[in-house]
Amino acid sequence: xxxxxxxxxxxxxxxxxxxxxxxxxxxxxxxxxxxxxxxxxxxxxxxxxxxxxxxxxxxxxxxxxxxxxxxxxxxxxxxxxxxxxxxxxxxxxxxxxxxxxxxxxxxxxxxx
Amino acid sequence: xxxxxxxxxxxxxxxxxxxxxxxxxxxxxxxxxxxxxxxxxxxxxxxxxxxxxxxxxxxxxxxxxxxxxxxxxxxxxxxxxxxxxxxxxxxxxxxxxxxxxxxxxxxxxx
Numbered sequence: 001x002x003x004x005x006x007x008x009x010x011x012x013x014x015x016x017x018x019x020x021x022x023x024x025x026x027x028x029x030x031x032x033x034x035x036x037x038x039x040x041x042x043x044x045x046x047x048x049x050x051x052x053x054x055x056x057x058x059x060x061x062x063x064x065x066x067x068x069x070x071x072x073x074x075x076x077x078x079x080x081x082x083x084x085x086x087x088x089x090x091x092x093x094x095x096x097x098x099x100x101x102x103x104x105x106x107x108x109x110x111x112x
Numbered sequence: 113x114x115x116x117x118x119x120x121x122x123x124x125x126x127x128x129x130x131x132x133x134x135x136x137x138x139x140x141x142x143x144x145x146x147x148x149x150x151x152x153x154x155x156x157x158x159x160x161x162x163x164x165x166x167x168x169x170x171x172x173x174x175x176x177x178x179x180x181x182x183x184x185x186x187x188x189x190x191x192x193x194x195x196x197x198x199x200x201x202x203x204x205x206x207x208x209x210x211x212x213x214x215x216x217x218x219x220x221x222x
Contacts (some may be wrong), residue, residue: 043155056208101202103154103155
């Protein structure tokens with residue numbers, strides 16, 4: 001158990017819909033990372049927050065947004081979903097920037 | 113953005129064999145991490161290497177960091193079926209981004 005909790009574990013939704021993925025980091029960790037993993041693209045960095053502030057952005061689509069709340073949990077919002085958004089979405093946390101990251105079990109999103 | 117290239121992409125071996133997988137970059141790593149991921153699970157951190165030339169051992173796994181800190185290798189001795197998984201290297205630069213390579217998918221057959 002990494003100490004990082006992601007909910008829900010599975011999500012099936014229709015194209016055009018909006019979903020919210022939730023992540024609770026390990027106790028005391030200030031950094032939260034979001035990644036998308038698909039078979040052909042590997043683990044793609046989306047966005048990172050440190051102590052409530054956005055600090056790094058990867059190839060995150062404009063339809064996607066995230067935030068980190070004062071209690072340090074984070075949410076990833078995906079809107080106007082397309083079939084190609086189907087993937088595993090991982091959240092990870094670390095104590096500081098670029099230190100060892102601990103991953104949650106992921107949310108498997110299926111867009112039908 | 114620092115790009116990490118991992119090789120080989122796929123590796124299938126028999127139980128008891130030795131293997132080495134590689135992680136390379138054109139840029140200098142500030143530090144490098146190795147993770148293992150099993151199907152449907154999140155990556156799990158194996159080790160972090162920081163100093164050029166550093167060697168770390170974790171049971172049958174030996175991790176080496178190149179002297180110039182641009183490359184790293186993972187050597188597994190006497191592989192077992194339980195070693196099967198996706199091996200990922202990752203590095204962060206001066207920014208907050210933690211970038212992963214595409215990984216080496218290892219299958220160890222009994």
